[in-house]
Amino acid sequence: MNDLIPPEDITKWIPGRKTIDSTAQGWRGLTLMGYRYAGLEVEIPPMRDYMIVVYQDADTSMRRRCNGPWQTEKLRPGSISLLTRGEQSTWQWDDAINVRHIYLGHSAISETAAQIFDRDLASIDIADRVCTTDNMIQFCLNMLEQEYSGFGVGECLFIDALRTQLAVHLIRNYADIAIKETHIGTLGSNLRKVVSEYIEESLGDRIHLEDLASIAGLSPFHFSRRFKLEFGVTPHAFVIQRKIKKAKALLLKRDLPLKAIAADCGFSDQSHMNRTFRKVLGITPAEYRRSA
Known part of the structure; x- marks a missing residue:
């Protein structure tokens, strides 16, 4: 057109x-x-x-x-x-x-x-x-x-x-279309490892669903369904979990500023990291650092 x-x-x-x-x-x-x-x-x-x-x-x-x-x-x-x-x-x-x-x-x-x-x-x-x-x-x-x-x-x-x-x-x-049934499997151990490693290595960058799906050779829709069967959560929730885990480890290093930790973990800024921590953990990164 x-x-x-x-x-x-x-x-x-x-x-x-x-x-x-x-x-x-x-x-x-x-x-x-x-x-x-x-x-x-x-x-x-x-x-x-x-x-x-x-x-x-x-x-x-x-x-x-x-x-x-x-x-x-x-x-x-x-x-x-x-x-x-x-x-x-x-x-x-x-x-x-x-x-x-x-x-x-x-x-x-x-x-x-x-x-x-x-x-x-x-x-x-x-x-x-x-x-x-x-x-x-x-x-x-x-x-x-x-x-x-x-x-x-x-x-x-x-x-x-x-x-x-x-x-x-x-x-x-x-849409005027008939739905075709599809079989839903899991990613398998090899793909699980490859996808997990890619996410870990890319936490500081933007991670797109299409990028993860292409690694597995699947469409974004099929990848999302198989990923949830494999990991128990959606790709989005899994990435958030990994960002928080990495941030919690860096927060134990008292000399690292919160701003630098936010950037290293792929948050858009320190405020974004604060909101995510509060939503998921109920506390801010600063409060977590003090308690740790």
């Missing part, structure tokens, strides 16, 4: 006040935007990504048209609209609305579908929906907002997991 519009250019077609923009966060295949709009009638161009709109305080009628008659739905807080990629449509609403946009990349859907369902994207149809309710999408939005605000503890690995979770959820619930 040519001339598809990326998320950061949507304001050229839908004028509004931007309230959230995750493009500087470096999330791969996933973007979170927030806007405040007045009542409008707009032509939405063919988008590069699948677009999920979550209405924060809506109480208005939403009308949509795409090569046919208008569809009208009453929107309320928590309502959700889905827009497929690569298709132009007209949307019209009367009242001011406050929204969150979640953009999911084409590769996230196509790769997930190929691995889980043994199909390519040509066999998948995710149609527009003017209004629906979806607790899983709302949950994912809440997690994304926490990460965006700096209150999350998983960074890129957690975002990778959320992206895969959203892709699976959309395909399962909104």
